[in-house]
Amino acid sequence: MCSVCLQMPCHPRCPNAPEPVEVYNCSNCGEGILDGDEYVEIDGKYICMDCLDNMTTKELLETCGYEVETAEVDCGW
Structure with missing residues (x-):
């Protein structure tokens, strides 16, 4: 039992608690995706x-492999 938090294993906020385990690194920001964190895998990128919450719709579509296009009238030339 921990002498600080009186728990076994230590509470995650206890100074004696082990460092959280990085499972993946975010392909966008480079920060660690820790055990228990939510993430999305898109084309092998985590x-x-x-x-994801901070991406615009256009950025999200491009991340998923879609190309955002602009409509143009065909003049027939």
């Missing part, structure tokens, strides 16, 4: 939820 993206944390913080990055």
Whole structure:
């Protein structure tokens, strides 16, 4: 039993608690995706939820491999 938090294993906020384990690194921000964190894998890239939440719709579509196009009238030339 820990002498600080009186738990076994230590509470995650206890100074004696082990460092969280990085499972992946976010391909967008480079931060660690820790055990228990939510993420999305897109084409072999791991993206944390913080990055996904901050992406514009266009950025998200491009990350998923879609090309955003602009409509133009065909003049027939």
